[in-house]
Amino acid sequence: MASEEFKVQLLETFAALITAAFGLVAALAWNEAIKAAVASVFNTGDELLGLVVYAIIVTVLAVIMTLLIARALGKAKDALVESKKN
Numbered sequence: 001m002a003s004e005e006f007k008v009q010l011l012e013t014f015a016a017l018i019t020a021a022f023g024l025v026a027a028l029a030w031n032e033a034i035k036a037a038v039a040s041v042f043n044t045g046d047e048l049l050g051l052v053v054y055a056i057i058v059t060v061l062a063v064i065m066t067l068l069i070a071r072a073l074g075k076a077k078d079a080l081v082e083s084k085k086n
């Protein structure tokens with residue numbers, strides 16, 4: 001039983017770290033897009049569209065991966081509850 005609880009705790013920790021990593025990548029992507037937008041407004045660059053598309057793709061990927069990770073974690077917790085009942 002302690003082994004199952006450890007596995008769930010390990011999954012929770014990995015889920016938190018992976019989610020934080022995707023959040024960081026999304027934040028960095030938006031940071032670059034915003035910097036390019038400011039540069040575009042002041043006519044200092046023309047990479048805006050590429051950076052915005054990149055930021056959107058990374059954000060969507062981060063959201064999808066976060067949902068998949070949360071779903072997997074929920075299933076693991078449910079399995080632990082079921083194993084404790086038996």
